[in-house]
Amino acid sequence: xxxxxxxxxxxxxxxxxxxxxxxxxxxxxxxxxxxxxxxxxxxxxxxxxxxxxxxxxxxxxxxxxxxxxxx
Amino acid sequence: xxxxxxxxxxxxxxxxxxxxxxxxxxxxxxxxxxxxxxxxxxxxxxxxxxxxxxxxxxxxxxxxxxxxxxxxxxxxxxxxxxxxxxxxxxxxxxxxxxxxxxxxxxxxxxxxxxxxxxxxxxxxxxxxxxxxxxxxxxxxxxxxxxxxxxxxxxxxxxxxxxxxxxxxxxxxxxxx
Numbered sequence: 359x360x361x362x363x364x365x366x367x368x369x370x371x372x373x374x375x376x377x378x379x380x381x382x383x384x385x386x387x388x389x390x391x392x393x394x395x396x397x398x399x400x401x402x403x404x405x406x407x408x409x410x411x412x413x414x415x416x417x418x419x420x421x422x423x424x425x426x427x428x429x
Numbered sequence: 430x431x432x433x434x435x436x437x438x439x440x441x442x443x444x445x446x447x448x449x450x451x452x453x454x455x456x457x458x459x460x461x462x463x464x465x466x467x468x469x470x471x472x473x474x475x476x477x478x479x480x481x482x483x484x485x486x487x488x489x490x491x492x493x494x495x496x497x498x499x500x501x502x503x504x505x506x507x508x509x510x511x512x513x514x515x516x517x518x519x520x521x522x523x524x525x526x527x528x529x530x531x532x533x534x535x536x537x538x539x540x541x542x543x544x545x546x547x548x549x550x551x552x553x554x555x556x557x558x559x560x561x562x563x564x565x566x567x568x569x570x571x572x573x574x575x576x577x578x579x580x581x582x583x584x585x586x587x588x589x590x591x592x593x594x595x596x597x598x599x600x601x602x603x604x605x
Contacts, residue, residue: 383529383558389497
């Protein structure tokens with residue numbers, strides 16, 4: 359049991375090490391339109407508008423229509 | 430009961446798990462530090478290199494950009510205009526752009542539509558932005574004549590150009 363949990367922890371560490379952030383200059387593929395949840399900028403802006411109206415709040419979402427989130 | 434005994438042990442390992450997830454981030458260059466030296470091939474002229482050291486003595490604006498980054502593309506014509514304005518006056522100012530497209534052809538094609546008069550280097554493997562610890566795209570570094578970073582500017586919106594110009598003028602005046 360102890361061996362199993364040790365192994366699990368080690369495996370967890372090894373897997374977490376794979377969670378490396380993508381550097382800012384390596385986001386060319388992520389920035390492609392097909393990588394966005396909503397590739398239509400206008401529709402994305404409309405969805406945001408509805409969301410903000412319902413939540414009575416603004417901001418916190420990513421940029422609409424683009425994947426790089428450069429700003 | 431058994432689970433409750435085990436919980437503290439699991440919790441003890443939590444910091445270890447969190448630590449192992451932390452990235453080993455490179456040092457990000459900040460204002461006041463000397464700009465790391467680099468030498469890169471030109472984007473559109475095969476076989477030729479440009480180095481930052483060649484521009485020592487001038488106020489230099491180092492701009493990291495990519496064709497997939499919309500704010501970068503907004504900045505390019507404005508930077509070209511700024512560069513032309515001061516170079517035409519004979520002021521010691523130059524822009525050195527570093528294109529970080531993994532496929533340099535994408536950068537070349539963008540510049541065919543939007544030509545610039547300043548030097549554009551190509552770094553498809555990203556060793557220079559890693560050296561500078563570029564935090565976002567675009568990021569630019571304004572260097573004084575001694576090669577010291579005086580301003581780090583992340584992101585770009587149209588109105589930023591006025592602030593950048595003011596900083597350039599300030600550094601040019603220091604030289605007079």
